[in-house]
Amino acid sequence: MDPQKHPEECIELNKLCEEHIAKDLSNFERAVLLDEAEKGRSWKRAKSELTEFKERIPCLKNTNGVRCYSIDEMQSIIATFYTVLFKSNLPIYNERRGERRITRNFDFSEVKNAVKSMSRYTKPEKDGIPLELLRAEGEPLYQELATLYTQYLTECRVPEKWKQSLTELRYEQGDKEDLANYRPIMISPIRYKVFTRCILERIRTTLEEAQPVEQAGFRRNFSTLDHIVTCRRLIEASRVHRLPLIMTFVKYKNAFDSVEPAKVWEALEEQGVERIYVDVLRESYCGRTTVFHPFYNDIEVVVEKGLRQDDPISPHLFSACLEHVIRRCKWDNFGVNINGRRLNNLRFGSNIVLITDSPEDASEMLRRLDEEGSQCGLTIDTSKTKVMRNSFSSGTPVLLEGSSIEDVDGYVYLGSQLNMRNDLTEKMKRRRTDAFESIEIIVKNTENDKLRARLFNSTVLPALTYAGETWALTKSLEKQLLSIHVSLERRLLNLSQSQQIELNYADVRAMSKVKDVLLHVDEAKHRFAGYLMRAKDGRWSSATVRYEKKRLPGRPALKWADSLAHRNNVYDPNTLKIITCWTTIAQNREQWRRSWDPRKTNRAD
Structure with a gap:
């Protein structure tokens, strides 16, 4: 066809060609993603492999900021x-x-x-x-x-x-x-x-x-959960016993x-x-x-x-080089006392948390770390290093080379939102966002109900409940988590809110065929608790879970282990005293596995 004689027809033909090419590429991408999903492989990796063009850097600032x-x-x-x-x-x-x-x-x-x-x-x-x-x-x-x-x-x-x-x-x-x-x-x-x-x-x-x-990074039998639960238990114990706690999150430049x-x-x-x-x-x-x-x-x-x-x-x-640095810092007299041992730092790769009970100790530890690290080429990034302290700590600033380190109310550590109140509200917002990002990929790429349910359980639930093993869920938070899960089910089934209200909750679950979120969190927490109790290497996650101290008068906040104790402690029926604590049962793998009962609740009604 001659473009000069038939310009309008050529324009229409070009548009149709572009539409069909885009459709073919979309179908190809969808087929590849579905194939990866059926084989249980990573969608994120597959999607990056399909990317044909990389985003170009539009401009850069020189040393003068121009x-x-x-x-x-x-x-x-x-x-x-x-x-x-x-x-x-x-x-x-x-x-x-x-x-x-x-x-x-x-x-x-x-x-x-x-x-x-x-x-x-x-x-x-x-x-x-x-x-x-x-x-x-x-x-x-x-x-x-x-x-x-x-x-x-x-x-x-x-x-x-x-x-x-x-x-x-x-x-x-x-x-x-x-x-x-x-x-x-x-x-x-x-x-x-x-x-x-x-x-x-x-x-x-x-x-x-x-x-x-x-150091839990890049080691067999260690994970991010070890350090996340350690931080949450430290915050929990400091609240219950009204002890000062200062956590300094150190970031290096490159x-x-x-x-x-x-x-x-x-x-x-x-x-x-x-x-x-x-x-x-x-x-x-x-x-x-x-x-x-x-x-x-x-x-x-x-x-x-x-x-x-x-x-x-x-x-x-x-990790070997960082251990070389920290050995020379000589922090043995710093930190907080956990059952007779001093906990003064946690490391996951290059992510370091300094744990102290006074800002002066935090400043001294930070100074030594910077001094020894600089000899190995490591420089602390003061703009990304943050301090988080509870209400029982002194307000004296933490210093490095005369400059104060910024105080924050919350910090995202290893992907988990931490704060000194152990309030999970902000974390729920982050989890909700991540879960909806994950479900959109499923909805757009497959209509197979069975495959959708399997992908939901393998991608959306982990995104929604990341580090759920470390949570202490109140009734209010359980309702919030369940509400998010219901919204995700509605999106999975393409139901409107009014349609979902008309249906029975059990009918919606039968249609979606997905796993219950609260059951998923409780089962993961039960499994993780057994793993901690059986660990014999002296890791801090196990030590902080076992840490007990005579509490002060007054009703304490909900603790991480309360749900485990309610589900698994064995009581004398006459005196209602504990015969066997859950920590003892958890040390036997088979006995702990048999003790899991999805019908049990996390608290007394």
Whole structure:
């Protein structure tokens, strides 16, 4: 068709083509998401893989705060910013090492396990070798890689290509025009990641044994819930016993990108890692370069410090370095007394909480942390570091280098909203928002009732009840949670509020086929409580749950363990005294599992 002779028809034809292309893309995306859902995989990951175009950075501010819109100026800002960020302040480590002796060669089973344990969404670097290719080749390739890895370990050298990486800039939060609010993610070669994962499996036990129970990040059998329940129990106990409590939430500036590798190797040797593994890791970090490609041209930057963000071993290296720092802070006399032990800090990766009973102690701990951390390249971000204190604490400000740290009424710690009243109202609002964001994806992509119900239970309920194991639910909060759940069911079934009112609640539940939210929370809490009572490693989550002290006169607020006690304590029918406490029952896994009864309530009627 000639556009000049039939302009209107061509315009209509172009519109129809665009509509059909958009429809085909939408159907393709929907089919992929449904396939991932049926296989029980992550929708979020699949959706990011389907994204064809990345949002471009519109403008950046230079060091003077002036907005720059041209690509050349923005590329110059990126090059300058990351050249300074990745510039080491320590001299190059050139000490001659002693004789290295390899304990044992890598075998194909180690490589096979390393490849299988890697996420299927692991991105290939510029060598273009995807993880699926390594998996498809199977045992012959694993054997060849094992031979090469043994050679690299014996000779303490790695290929030069492994020292080159691509870096993606991912926006986190804050001002989009400030480069400090973007996280640089270095994408290393797949074969390098397999190599470091093999090393990690050999040194993991040594690294974890060097970590105290205060560190819960990137450790087996620990989770965010351990620290969240510890914080909630501390707040709860301080309210009941009217004790001062100050929690200082410390944030570092670009923690992973600023740490000095020389200090990391020093920490590894201090914590007992075999020298041969330290040396080969040190070699892989020498002479690194990375390439940014935010626009059209490559920006190459020399990397002298920082840890690779996508490297499986990096979180463990950072934890080792942070432990190296905190050992030198000498905080033994600070903190709060929990059953004869001093609790003065909690760590999850780079997230640190300092726990004290006076602002003066908090200031001193913060000063020591900053002083020791600065020697390893770590700088405390005073704008993001916050202090939360209860009403029984002194109002004296917490100071760092003469500047006071901002006091806040609430803080989002590890995804959970904390405040000194243990009020869950604000948290319920956050959970409601997250749950409705999750349900919209389900409603838009599938009409299969059975699949909808399964996705609701696996994605929406966890979003609504994140950290529900740590909640102490009052009757009012239970009603609020149930109300949110009813609204979600209505959205799932595409019912109006008037239609739902006309129906019986049991009929709506039969139509939606989803799990009851209160039952879900109670069951998860029951399971988590048993896990805490059976823990024998001295973790603070178990210690704070067991913490008891003679309470003051007056009716106390609802405690975390009250619902567990009401459901599971065994009483003498004549004297109504406790024969067996729930904490004793929970130490036996089978007995605790049998004690779960969904018909029981959380309180006396």
